[in-house]
Amino acid sequence: MDHISRRSFNGKVLLLVHKNADMDSMGAAIALAELIKYVGGVAEILAPISVSKLTSEFFGNSIRDWIKLAEQLNGHYHLAVVLDAGSSYMLDRPDLLKRASKRAIIDHHPPNIEFLNDFDIRLVDETASSTCEIVGELYRRLRIKPTISAARSMMAGMLFDSQNLRLASCRTIAIVSWLCRYVSITDVRRMLRNELDRSERIARLKSAKRVELYALGDYVVAISEVGSFQASAARGLISMGADVAFVGGKGGEGLRVSGRSSESFYEKTHLHLGKDVIKPMATTLDGHGGGHPTAATLNARIGWREVKPLIINTLAEGVGMTFRVLV
Numbered sequence: 001m002d003h004i005s006r007r008s009f010n011g012k013v014l015l016l017v018h019k020n021a022d023m024d025s026m027g028a029a030i031a032l033a034e035l036i037k038y039v040g041g042v043a044e045i046l047a048p049i050s051v052s053k054l055t056s057e058f059f060g061n062s063i064r065d066w067i068k069l070a071e072q073l074n075g076h077y078h079l080a081v082v083l084d085a086g087s088s089y090m091l092d093r094p095d096l097l098k099r100a101s102k103r104a105i106i107d108h109h110p111p112n113i114e115f116l117n118d119f120d121i122r123l124v125d126e127t128a129s130s131t132c133e134i135v136g137e138l139y140r141r142l143r144i145k146p147t148i149s150a151a152r153s154m155m156a157g158m159l160f161d162s163q164n165l166r167l168a169s170c171r172t173i174a175i176v177s178w179l180c181r182y183v184s185i186t187d188v189r190r191m192l193r194n195e196l197d198r199s200e201r202i203a204r205l206k207s208a209k210r211v212e213l214y215a216l217g218d219y220v221v222a223i224s225e226v227g228s229f230q231a232s233a234a235r236g237l238i239s240m241g242a243d244v245a246f247v248g249g250k251g252g253e254g255l256r257v258s259g260r261s262s263e264s265f266y267e268k269t270h271l272h273l274g275k276d277v278i279k280p281m282a283t284t285l286d287g288h289g290g291g292h293p294t295a296a297t298l299n300a301r302i303g304w305r306e307v308k309p310l311i312i313n314t315l316a317e318g319v320g321m322t323f324r325v326l327v
């Protein structure tokens with residue numbers, strides 16, 4: 001971060017969030033757009049093709065001025081910044097990176113080295129709770145006071161990605177505490193309160209009804225299938241007591257599989273769902289995927305029936321244990 005100055009952002013800057021933009025990606029984009037404006041630059045955020053429901057409710061119309069459709073973007077950019085995306089596959093329009101003289105990436109996903117090579121400025125830190133945390137550090141490093149909107153956006157992204165600070169490090173807490181000078185954490189938490197839709201609750205309940213259980217040593221693995229909300233369903237199975245949960249179903253390009261594991265499973269086994277399970281599966285299946293230690297997603301053109309044994313085998317191999325069906 002030492003090589004970055006206010007001047008790095010003084011110019012016409014294009015900001016790219018990831019597909020199905022979430023609180024962290026969008027929060028980081030808004031906060032960075034405000035920073036760019038503060039240092040005298042001009043920021044434009046490419047309108048994401050889809051935005052998570054919580055994110056669109058949180059921001060509403062307040063951010064309309066920053067968002068531009070691809071056809072409204074013209075000319076050349078001084079800088080293009082990718083936020084919260086570790087591969088070009090996660091972007092709606094990776095081709096737009098070519099329109100900028102310089103490229104920057106700000107992210108907390110495990111880095112894809114090949115993708116990183118395309119960037120002149122890399123603020124990539126796997127140990128950060130969120131991309132918003134890194135943008136917060138950037139503000140502090142450049143000694144810039146955030147606007148209320150920037151502070152609220154960063155705090156929302158940090159609370160969201162850290163599961164309401166459950167995954168927070170001391171550094172996360174320090175930055176949240178700095179943001180507390182500008183916004184109320186209670187207000188931001190209230191804005192983030194997310195009552196689940198009826199359809200999402202039904203998907204979670206159906207996944208519980210259809211669950212198949214496996215024992216992996218002493219660990220319990222839950223595998224299920226639902227037509228939508230696979231990630232939410234997998235989280236639901238973990239909260240019911242599974243150590244690892246995989247839920248498959250229809251996704252954007254065929255099959256989507258969401259995997260989740262408990263924090264204690266990761267602490268004890270060091271099995272990284274993104275790197276050790278989903279990544280090798282994506283390679284085998286010629287699909288796409290990756291993620292974090294305890295949360296990862298796979299997309300592939302293949303049937304769920306064929307993927308299920310692969311999940312179980314990859315998990316068993318990863319922890320070096322045999323599995324058996326639990327009845």
Ligand SMILES: [Mn+2]
Pocket residue numbers: 024025084108130131161
């Ligand atoms: Mn994130």
